[in-house]
Amino acid sequence: MQGTPWPELQDQLREAGKDDVDWRNGRVPMFIHYAGEDVLEVAKQAYLMYFSENGLGLRAFRSLAKFESEVVEMGLGLLHGGPLTRGAMTTGGTESIFLAVKAARDLAKKRDSGRGKPQIVMACSAHPAFDKAAHFMGLEAVRTPLQADFRADPAAIEAAITPNTVxxxxxxxxxxxxxIDPIGEIAALAQAREIWMHVDGCVGGYFAPFAKQLGEAIPDWDFLVPGVTSISADLHKYGYTAKGASTLFFRDAESFAGMGWTFDNWPRGQYFTNTLVGTRAGGAIASAWAVMKYLGESGYQRVTQRVIATRRALQEGTTSLGLPTFGDPKLSILAYGSEEHNIADIGLRMTARNWTVGYVTTPPGFHQMLNLTHEPAIARYLTDLAESMREASASPRAGKLNSQY
Ligand SMILES: Cc1ncc(COP(=O)(O)O)c(C=O)c1O
Known part of the structure; x- marks a missing residue:
């Protein structure tokens, strides 16, 4: 195969993306976390500066070690860590969850090796990464029903706990x-039974603290809550950093110990990682550090305020169209719908109007994870939604809800 000149490849790259959805116009309900051109530029430039460096080699790249430890320090500062709390960066939410599950499993085994197949107990709304981790690592995932307000039901979780729950x-x-799940109540169950409690703050980890600072009524959910053992918080979501960055935090050194893995039974000496992956993009680490420093608490507060205002505007608009919000979301994600309307039909009509539509299945409804691209798109979205609803009631079509992620 002959090589191809870069300008030609650039053209091909551009051409390949021409049918991708244009996320900048706020028509995508997920996948993107945008906090403005300036933030994006900082994220990109910092990434490029450390493009070739490798987070596996913190001995060689002292810069990355410093960035990572400062990112962890900033994260723990937000989540009320103290002198005993620990943490490290990973490449994403799924990896953070995998490593929390691994650490919990290993600690339980160390304390009581006579257990049967270890179990994770969680509400049915928890992210599939827990089941993925359970599947890969030989645990059983047990999912429990929600309360009427869509939050996890502590009583159902309590009833599902067995001696094998790790x-x-x-x-x-x-x-x-x-x-937001009732973290205090779930953590109390965990603490009373000395079971590991993980808080999945992949979405809210870098959003809820700022929402709370802005006066939103959010109950304590982080290391302030006794019984919380570990927290996952994604930087590449509401930290607005380059993709490939999350954080995983632990209450103490003993719980943190299970995150890492050491090996020396080969001819190349000691191998240690805190992550599932080996090589890690230095760019993702540098980008996280730079964006966090660039925005600072006041910057995150400003963006958070706008995302919350966008969510409220969307809630008001959809409610007045007859699609009320499910439960009481206080952060950046909402879902809404009504049994009186055919969500699948309306969704297809929105798709025809060039919106990428996200759905929830139980109950059927629309789903959005918001960022600043949605702020200027709300009015148009609501107009198109009203029109789609009118069409759907004037000439109803049978259709199955396309619940693809
Ligand atoms: C609550 C929650 N946890 C975990 C994850 C997994 O994160 P990632 O896609 O970065 O692996 C997500 C992703 O959306 C999430 O919403």
Missing amino acids: MIVGSVPAYPHGV
């Missing part, structure tokens, strides 16, 4: 309805 989970927020 982790129970709460989400801040849970992805499907965007509501």
